[in-house]
Amino acid sequence: MRYSQTLIPTVKEVPAEAEIPSHQLMIRAGFIRKVASGTYTYLPLGNRSLLKIIAIVREEMNRAGAQEILMPVLQPMELWEATGRREDYGETLAWFEDRHGRENVLAPTAEEVVTSLVAAEINSYRQLPVNLYQINTKVRDEFRPRFGVLRSREFIMKDAYSFHANVDDLEKTYRAMYDAYCRIFSRCGLKYVAVEADSGPIGGSASHEFMVPCSAGEDVIVHAEDFSYAANLEKAEIDAPAASPQLAAARQAAPAMEEVHTPGVGSIEAVCNFLKNRPADMIKTLVYTSGKDVIVALLRGDHEANENKLRRACDGAALEMAPPEVIKNVTSAAVGFAGPQGLAGKITRLIVDNSVAAMTSGVTGANKTDYHVRNVVPGRDFPLSGANVVVADIRNAVDGDTRGGKALKFSRGIEVGHVFKLGTKYSQKLSANFLDEQGQKQPCIMGCYGIGINRILASAIEMGHDDNGCVLPIAIAPFEVLVVPINISNPEVMGAAERIYKDLQAGGADVLLDDRDARPGVKFKDADLLGIPLRIVVGEKSLKEGKVELKARTEAKPTLVDLGAAVARTLDLAAQLKSQLSGESR
């Protein structure tokens, strides 16, 4: 394409609204323009990149045996009510009432629609498995759109849904998808980590998120130094503290519980200020309800509860923070003064975090408004075992924790993909059943697999940029080669540039010819900003010696090559860059 005929509005100044490099550069390089909060127009360059990403995704999905379909963005609300997700999605669900009074959802995802399709069309195990995907716009009324294209209200997602007659078969497709994702992200030139995510209803390592580590990421990756283990914060398992040989003796020596008057001091922080102790010396008593059940969780004052882990410790029951009335009922004290002593008999279940079980003694609420107690010894003043007592890992990992003996590190990452074993949640609710070999009706077992197309581009730029602009991987750059004639009014220069341009195109390269009548400085600056991986400069001086300059975006200095050899050299280099992203090695 010719630069002069393409809309590439580059800007020198850093846009005020953009905070992170990828957002700034996507605006500066003329990839996107904002339409409203969380919605963007992709200009020719941005759109070209998206199309290249989509082509890679499509190719790998097809190769992995998935079939492409196209589902509507507009979905009937009834489907969402049938699965209960109208409630689950809440405010994030974007919908409107049409002129006939029907409620329409703007698709944030498509489980309901595919599942109802399969319910109608699949009847027998002989028709399974199927893996259906689409690449389509998704809409989510995000509370807070942020970071440009990274968290927008509208985005392009590749979403795939697989249906199986049994769990083994799901496992096969899950692995095929996992492998396809590895190839996709490698081919896009991303450095990524597959992290374990909170497992679905099937259990095991049923879910993985594909993350691109970078400081702008919104998710926390918990990992071993060498990434031999990586999980998200929700999931990350923590070793229980090693049993100290002196623990029993220290507990023996601990003085009896002692009540202290702490008027109006309820929070951990306030108590620590008041009693001059550390949060790590406190035992936090959290009260949850699940239907009629009351569950109490004990955590060290400096730790955070992990509700996913808690739920698992309660055999998957849905938990909610107890309302104040329940807390008062159980503890006979105002909120903020709960303690585990004497509580076990009054509640459904007591769950003690490993770290609390390893404390010699702690400070906690006295179950009496305005009072706390000191010297509360686990095992003496509240039980660590019993029919309704569980000691477990129920908190978020923190600095200093280990897993399998390896220290856990924390990194931020951008989630670009997610593979998930769904089980029968949707197939049961929407009657996506099949008859098995015995003629028995069974719900399909499902998996789902998502990729954020726009996020791939944003995270590639987040990873690949320097002071001068984008440094894009060749597979997803809007063009592979940029040909820059210096001084277009010199017919020899322009003629040589045109020839190179045409020959490169004939050689299968994706070329942009900067045919603008602009000063060299302007062209060089824009060339760097756009981040096109290869650049050929045709200048008067070197041309007189029969040479042009060839430079990779990643290199500081150009190489002089013979005019006659330039095209072949460039095509060769492009092929090399591509093969580095083949996706076969990882």
Add this chain to the structure above:
RNA sequence: CGGGGCGUAGCUCAGCUUGGCUAGAGCGCCUGGUUUGGGACCAGGAAGUCGGAGGUUCAAAUCCUCUCGCCCCGACCA
């Protein structure tokens, strides 16, 4: 939704505290000329309901009230 901030030319911003002249600058844009290897220079020019509505005042970009939009910090997700 809570907390903080910002809305002035296409973009980045000054002016607002302490109301007062024709509302400014840089970049960009248009015309002419000189230039031509890392965002040139000279001359001329176009361009603004000061986010919107209401109020106070002789007088409002500036003060007050309301409203809309955008950005940043906190619970979800591709």
